[in-house]
Each structure stands twice: as structure tokens, then as C-alpha cells.
Amino acid sequence: MPGEIIDRPNPEAKASHIPDDILALSAQFEKKSLPENDLASIKAFRRAASYIAAAMIFLKDNVLLEKDLSFDDVRPRLLGHWGTCPGLILVYAHLNYLIRKHDLNMIYVVGPGHGAPAILASLWLEGSMGKFLPQYSTNKSGLHELITKFSTPGGPPSHINAETPGAIHEGGELGYALAVSFGAVMDKPDLIVTCVVGDGEAETGPTATAWHGYKYIDPAESGAVIPIVHVNGFKISERTIYGCMDDKELTALFTGYGYKPRFVEDLEDIDTDMANSLDWAVSEIRKIQKAAREGNPIMKPQWPVLIMRTPKGWGCPKKVDGEIVEGSFHAHQVPLMKAKSDPQHLKDLQKWLQSYGPEELFEDGKPVKSILDIIPEKDEKKMGQVKETYDPYIGIDVPDWMPLAVDKGTEESSMQRCGELLDKAIQTNPKTLRIFSPDELESNKLKATLNHTGRNFQWDQFSNAKGGRVIEILSEHTCQGFLQGYTLTGRVGLFPSYEAFLGIIHTMMVQYAKFGKMAQEATWRGPVGSLNYIETSTWTRQEHNGFSHQNPSFIGAVLNLKPNAARVYLPPDANCFLSTLAHCLRSKNYVNLMVGSKQPSPVFLSPKEADAHCRAGASVWEFASTDKGLNPDVVLVGIGAELTFEVVKAAELLQDIAPELRVRVVNVTDLMVLETEGIHPHSLTNQDFDSLFTSDRAVHFSYHGYGTELKGLLFARPGTERITIEGYREEGSTTTPFDMMLVNHVSRYHVMEYALRGGAKVNEKIRARLVPLLADVKHRIEKTRQYIYNEGKDPEGTYDLKMLNGSGGGGVMYEG
Numbered sequence: 014m015p016g017e018i019i020d021r022p023n024p025e026a027k028a029s030h031i032p033d034d035i036l037a038l039s040a041q042f043e044k045k046s047l048p049e050n051d052l053a054s055i056k057a058f059r060r061a062a063s064y065i066a067a068a069m070i071f072l073k074d075n076v077l078l079e080k081d082l083s084f085d086d087v088r089p090r091l092l093g094h095w096g097t098c099p100g101l102i103l104v105y106a107h108l109n110y111l112i113r114k115h116d117l118n119m120i121y122v123v124g125p126g127h128g129a130p131a132i133l134a135s136l137w138l139e140g141s142m143g144k145f146l147p148q149y150s151t152n153k154s155g156l157h158e159l160i161t162k163f164s165t166p167g168g169p170p171s172h173i174n175a176e177t178p179g180a181i182h183e184g185g186e187l188g189y190a191l192a193v194s195f196g197a198v199m200d201k202p203d204l205i206v207t208c209v210v211g212d213g214e215a216e217t218g219p220t221a222t223a224w225h226g227y228k229y230i231d232p233a234e235s236g237a238v239i240p241i242v243h244v245n246g247f248k249i250s251e252r253t254i255y256g257c258m259d260d261k262e263l264t265a266l267f268t269g270y271g272y273k274p275r276f277v278e279d280l281e282d283i284d285t286d287m288a289n290s291l292d293w294a295v296s297e298i299r300k301i302q303k304a305a306r307e308g309n310p311i312m313k314p315q316w317p318v319l320i321m322r323t324p325k326g327w328g329c330p331k332k333v334d335g336e337i338v339e340g341s342f343h344a345h346q347v348p349l350m351k352a353k354s355d356p357q358h359l360k361d362l363q364k365w366l367q368s369y370g371p372e373e374l375f376e377d378g379k380p381v382k383s384i385l386d387i388i389p390e391k392d393e394k395k396m397g398q399v400k401e402t403y404d405p406y407i408g409i410d411v412p413d414w415m416p417l418a419v420d421k422g423t424e425e426s427s428m429q430r431c432g433e434l435l436d437k438a439i440q441t442n443p444k445t446l447r448i449f450s451p452d453e454l455e456s457n458k459l460k461a462t463l464n465h466t467g468r469n470f471q472w473d474q475f476s477n478a479k480g481g482r483v484i485e486i487l488s489e490h491t492c493q494g495f496l497q498g499y500t501l502t503g504r505v506g507l508f509p510s511y512e513a514f515l516g517i518i519h520t521m522m523v524q525y526a527k528f529g530k531m532a533q534e535a536t537w538r539g540p541v542g543s544l545n546y547i548e549t550s551t552w553t554r555q556e557h558n559g560f561s562h563q564n565p566s567f568i569g570a571v572l573n574l575k576p577n578a579a580r581v582y583l584p585p586d587a588n589c590f591l592s593t594l595a596h597c598l599r600s601k602n603y604v605n606l607m608v609g610s611k612q613p614s615p616v617f618l619s620p621k622e623a624d625a626h627c628r629a630g631a632s633v634w635e636f637a638s639t640d641k642g643l644n645p646d647v648v649l650v651g652i653g654a655e656l657t658f659e660v661v662k663a664a665e666l667l668q669d670i671a672p673e674l675r676v677r678v679v680n681v682t683d684l685m686v687l688e689t690e691g692i693h694p695h696s697l698t699n700q701d702f703d704s705l706f707t708s709d710r711a712v713h714f715s716y717h718g719y720g721t722e723l724k725g726l727l728f729a730r731p732g733t734e735r736i737t738i739e740g741y742r743e744e745g746s747t748t749t750p751f752d753m754m755l756v757n758h759v760s761r762y763h764v765m766e767y768a769l770r771g772g773a774k775v776n777e778k779i780r781a782r783l784v785p786l787l788a789d790v791k792h793r794i795e796k797t798r799q800y801i802y803n804e805g806k807d808p809e810g811t812y813d814l815k816m817l818n819g820s821g822g823g824g825v826m827y828e829g
Contacts, residue, residue: 181193205238553653581685585618647712
């Protein structure tokens with residue numbers, strides 16, 4: 014194959030520079046020759062896929078070089094990333110051979126996502142493109158479509174995504190492939206995921222932490238990952254860190270991570286090297302799994318990792334316009350950028366493409382038999398057609414939450430009660446439900462999830478080989494990657510977190526949502542479970558940790574998703590949270606964000622009332638309203654547990670100081686009902702919106718998130734000039750819980766002020782007393798703040814509530 018013998022991009026990394034006491038691992042392993050026919054087939058597959066990949070980047074016609082290239086045959090816009098393609102194709106060819114040889118069930122996850130031409134070419138050769146996308150069938154017309162439509166409107170994009178058969182990973186943003194791979198093999202004992210990590214991607218923080226993934230894989234119950242680090246030396250325009258490390262340094266690094274590294278770097282016989290290395294990796298995996306499955310698990314096993322050194326852009330012109338291209342960053346994207354206009358570039362392109370010998374690889378546009386000989390015979394074994402990648406949904410049996418409900422008028426922690434539901438769900442679904450938590454499970458009052466399971470941490474002697482369903486690693490990126498891989502292969506996961514730190518995985522969540530959007534548009538892909546987030550330890554209860562822990566911005570990140578994916582719930586009490594959690598665990602294809610309190614707080618609704626309230630998404634709370642909410646002067650709306658408490662308390666206080674004011678209290682638990690009519694599936698019609706909020710009365714919203722988010726949802730509703738909003742103002746410190754309400758203008762007193770001003774517009778009695786009433790409210794604010802600063806605590810009775818069956822609260826709702 015062209016370019017098979019070439020100097021390394023980093024000659025200093027040669028094994029000959031290693032001291033005698035640490036040998037290059039590649040020298041330690043015996044190399045067995047491949048059968049000649051198999052070797053010829055592997056080389057033919059590589060040549061054919063490389064030809065197609067290069068042609069996809071450049072050609073709009075004459076795709077099999079049936080005549081000399083002309084400028085008219087070249088695309089007007091040259092798009093694509095060639096640099097990583099030869100290495101990805103090398104791996105693909107050998108994985109085909111490996112699957113066929115060992116009858117493996119394997120998924121290929123590609124970290125260098127912009128290497129789509131390599132994967133699409135390989136998928137076309139194996140027939141997977143044609144299976145799901147008939148326009149790309151394995152014949153001459155299908156090949157013409159694939160090559161000419163690549164990176165054009167309506168054609169395959171330049172990066173791997175949900176339109177790519179076999180893909181379970183969005184290739185647009187680097188860093189997540191490895192964690193996704195580990196998530197995919199959990200509870201899939203017969204599955205192997207081969208994951209290529211580019212040496213550019215290896216520089217990202219998420220990848221650096223994901224190398225610890227094996228510490229959370231129990232080989233008795235789960236499959237395995239074969240990581241392949243593709244060291245080609247360059248990013249888009251700079252050397253890579255790994256490319257500047259020699260074999261000794263890389264060996265030390267990966268040995269410390271818990272791996273046994275093997276180098277694939279014999280450029281003179283790369284196919285023999287790769288075939289032997291993959292065979293070795295499978296044998297190492299089987300040793301570890303066999304021991305675990307026979308009841309003798311190896312403590313801290315060394316899992317295989319391959320470090321593959323090949324030149325960047327292997328096979329393309331070595332020099333272009335006097336610049337070194339092959340083996341340099343110039344090969345990263347398009348090696349011949351002027352092929353459409355420069356005669357020499359066009360000539361070089363034709364020479365490059367002809368070097369693969371397309372006339373030997375295709376017969377009337379179909380791949381020759383020798384190429385097909387290494388492709389798995391069974392469709393379900395082809396990497397583009399593994400069922401777990403396109404029709405995986407297993408789902409879970411969600412237990413009935415009603416037996417766990419609590420009595421109205423009592424106090425309960427929503428998280429503690431949800432922990433009980435999750436405990437039952439784990440018992441019912443021992444192989445299809447996992448919890449991924451960044452070391453905050455017990456802090457978030459979800460300890461009950463551990464009643465019948467444990468943590469799955471294989472490097473801990475007390476957790477090793479115990480089959481725990483909870484994974485705690487203090488890396489939000491790794492939790493997210495695990496969750497994505499687990500979900501996209503058919504199971505259900507949950508990600509509980511401190512509210513302030515979910516934003517760390519904002520872009521990962523968005524990348525996943527984009528994958529989900531395209532997956533739903535690809536008719537051949539089946540549904541998957543939803544991504545489920547529980548956001549607790551919220552800003553309203555983080556006064557003891559201070560300003561850094563006060564940040565509800567992840568709500569906005571979810572709100573910005575496509576309406577068919579975005580779901581945001583703010584259940585006001587434990588019963589509502591149980592109903593919401595049960596729904597989210599059953600749902601498919603959504604990104605569910607549930608925001609709630611972990612501290613004991615009032616239970617406003619009975620189980621049946623809570624279920625009806627959650628189905629509706631919002632309702633009038635008659636018990637807190639004047640005359641059950643009829644003919645109100647003003648409407649007060651609570652969104653979020655603590656803020657709803659303040660609204661209800663405000664309504665209670667208003668009965669004392671202004672009994673003539675008619676107040677309607679509304680709670681919104683499904684934030685999406687407020688979206689403009691017709692925009693979101695949950696949006697209220699304008700008529701239904703007015704039935705809750707009236708058509709002409711002042712409405713004040715106390716909202717847990719940033720007020721601008723709510724303004725965006727309500728923007729197109731009629732009569733928004735009568736609406737006022739208060740939310741988190743980016744004000745906080747280490748203070749008391751109620752002071753957090755005060756500084757953010759969401760306290761009961763601030764709600765009372767809005768209620769009086771709004772009610773005065775239609776109620777003459779209130780208007781006549783407005784000035785002294787407001788003075789009373791402002792005095793209460795000042796006296797309360799003075800007490801807090803003098804005493805260092807909130808006033809006694811702050812959290813009593815008479816409206817619930819005439820009983821007060823226990824005073825622990827706002828505990829830190």
C-alpha cells in the first residue's frame with residue numbers, strides 16, 4: 014500500500030532510545046505471520062477504503078477514474094479530514110478480520126470523529142450503508158452517490174454522527190469516546206468496544222480521566238474495551254503531547270493507569286503487527302474475564318491498550334508546493350487544497366488516487382471478492398449492523414411509586430423518598446439500570462439506593478466483584494460519558510449532581526442531544542432511554558457552601574435544546590418528585606432535568622393530587638388561594654420547591670395583613686408548559702394558559718432559575734406586560750437560607766410586595782392602603798435582615814406554615 018514505509022513523524026520516539034532496563038513492549042511479543050490470502054484481503058480492504066475516503070474529499074464525478082481527472086471532476090468546496098483516515102481504516106480492516114476469526118460481538122467507537130470518510134468507506138464496503146440508506150448500496154451507483162454527496166447538502170456530514178451506521182458517539186467534540194465506550198460495555202458481558210483515541214483527543218481533560226474507566230468495570234458482569242491510542246504526531250497545526258513522548262514514557266503512563274501497553278509501529282509490516290496485537294488484546298481480555306467469571310477475580314488486572322504509531326495522512330503526497338504533507342499537520346484536513354484550480358495539484362491528486370489501484374479493487378463499481386473475504390459473513394456481526402447500535406432499547410420496569418408516597422401536611426426530603434424508589438427500581442432491574450454520580454450520592458440524600466446494592470469500584474477491596482449498580486467518580490465528564498454509552502446501547506441511567514456543577518458537562522449533553530435529534534430523523538434507528546439528571550443541592554440550600562455553589566445555569570442549557578428533547582421539571586414536594594422520577598425513568602429520547610430539594614420540606618399535595626398535578630404540569634393550589642382561587646386580584650406563581658414555599662407563605666401572610674386581597678396561587682412543576690403555544694409538545698394553549706393565570710390580572714412568577722430564561726418562555730404569550738418575574742440574581746454568599754431568599758428578591762416579603770402592587774391595580778381597597786402596606790412589608794425585610802446579621806441564624810418560626818392542615822413546619826426545611 015502506498016506510504017507503508019516512511020520515517021516516523023517523531024524519530025526520537027524509536028524504541029532504540031530506551032534504556033536496557035525498560036524495553037519497548039512491542040519487542041516482547043511474538044509475531045505470527047498471517048495466511049497469505051488473509052493478508053492480501055486485509056491489504057485490499059485498506060486500499061479500497063482509503064481510495065473511497067480520499068475520493069469523498071475531492072471528487073464530484075469520475076469517481077472510479079475511468080478517465081483522466083479534470084477540474085470539472087473536483088468539488089467546488091473541498092471538505093473533510095484526511096489525516097486520521099488511514100489509521101482508522103487500518104483498524105477497521107483488522108477488526109473485521111478479528112470478528113470473523115473469533116466470532117466477536119464488537120462496536121467501533123471513533124474518537125477522531127472527523128475521520129468520517131474512513132468509516133463511511135468501510136461501512137460501504139461491508140454493505141451497512143446500503144442496508145440502512147439504500148441510495149448508498151454496494152454497487153456503482155451507490156458508490157457514486159457516497160463519494161459525490163459527502164459533505165454536501167443532504168449527504169453524509171464530515172463527522173461521525175447518528176446518521177452513521179454503527180455509531181454510538183457524536184464525533185463533533187473531542188474527549189468523550191473512551192468514557193462512552195466503557196458505558197456501552199457495562200452489563201454486556203459478550204460485547205467488546207474498540208475505541209480509537211486520537212493523540213489530539215488524548216490531550217483533553219475528559220479523556221485523561223476516562224482512562225480510569227476500567228476501575229469501574231466488573232469483568233464478571235460486563236464486556237471490555239480495547240483502547241487504541243492513534244499517535245500520528247499532530248493536531249490541526251501543532252505537535253501532540255503524545256507524539257512527543259517516547260515508548261518508555263508512554264509505557265510508564267499507561268502502566269500507571271492500570272493497562273498493559275503494546276505498540277503497533279512496524280511500518281514495514283503493519284498488518285502483521287496489528288493482527289498480532291489485536292489477537293493479544295482479546296486473549297488478555299479473556300484471561301481477565303475467565304478468572305472473574307469463575308469466581309477468582311484478579312485484583313487490579315492490567316487491561317490491554319494498543320499504541321499505534323502511523324504517519325499523519327499516511328499515503329497522501331509527501332510534499333505539496335515544497336511543504337512536507339504526509340507525516341505533518343498539513344495532512345490534517347485536505348492535502349491538496351488547490352485541486353480545483355492548480356494543474357499540479359490536480360496531477361498530484363490523480364497520481365495519489367491511482368496509487369491505490371482502483372481498477373484492481375472494483376468490478377463494475379462493486380468490491381472484489383478478496384475484499385469481502387475478511388468482512389463478517391453474518392450481518393449482525395458487521396460493525397455497522399450490531400443491534401446494540403441502532404435498535405437497542407431494553408428499558409426498565411419502573412415500580413409503582415404510590416406505596417412510597419407520604420401524607421399531605423407532613424415534611425419529607427424529596428431525595429430521600431426518591432432514593433427509596435430507586436432502591437426498588439434497582440432490585441427490579443438488576444442489569445439494566447445504573448446510577449452515575451460524581452461522589453455526591455449520600456450528600457444528596459440518596460443513600461437508600463445502596464440498601465440492596467453497592468458501589469462498583471473494582472480497585473477497592475471492599476467493592477471489588479460485588480456487582481454494584483452505583484458508580485461514583487469525581488469527574489462529571491466521565492459520569493456523562495458512562496451515562497451516554499449505557500443509554501445509547503439500550504439501558505437506563507441516572508445522573509444525580511450538585512446543581513452548580515452540572516454545567517461542567519453542558520457541551521457533552523448538547524452533543525448527545527444533537528446525536529439524539531439526528532437519530533430520531535434516521536428512520537432506521539430505534540428509541541433509546543432518556544438522559545436523566547437529578548439536580549439537587551441547589552443554590553437555595555447552598556448558603557453554607559457559599560457563592561461558588563450557587564448556579565442554576567444548567568436549566569438554561571436544557572431549555573435551549575430542541576423542543577422534542579428538552580424536559581425540565583421542578584417538583585415542589587416529595588410526592589411530586591416521586592411521580593416525576595417514575596415518569597422520567599420510563600421515558601424515551603428525552604433529556605430530563607429534575608430540580609429539587611434534598612432537605613425535609615412540606616408535602617403540599619396528597620399522592621393522588623400530586624399525580625394529577627404532574628400530569629397537568631401546572632395547577633391552581635386551592636388550599637393556598639383565596640376562595641379556592643376564584644376571581645383573583647393577583648396570581649402568584651411558584652416554580653421550584655423553596656420558592657414555592659415562599660409563595661405559599663406570602664399568601665398566608667397576606668391573609669393577615671390584607672384579607673381583602675384575593676390571591677390565586679399556582680405551582681408549575683413542568684417548566685415546558687409555559688413555552689409558547691405550539692412550540693413544545695407540553696405547551697399550554699393560550700386558552701389553557703389564561704385559565705391558570707387569567708387573561709387580565711397581574712401575575713408574579715417566583716422562579717428557581719435565571720429570570721431571563723422564564724422571560725424567553727413567556728415572551729410570545731398575550732398580555733405579558735402584566736407579568737413580573739424574580740429568579741436567581743447571582744447574589745449569594747455564606748449566609749443563612751432565608752437571607753438567600755432576601756438577597757435574590759424571592760422571599761415571601763418580596764412576593765407580598767409584588768402581590769400588593771399587582772392587586773392594587775384592580776382592588777380599590779388595596780389601592781387605598783397600598784403605601785402603608787408596602788411600608789409594613791419593607792419593615793419586615795429590614796427587621797429580618799437585621800436579626801440574621803446580628804444572630805447569625807434565621808428567626809424562629811420562619812418555616813412554619815399554617816395552611817397545611819393548620820400545622821406548622823418542623824423548621825428544618827432550610828437546613829444547610
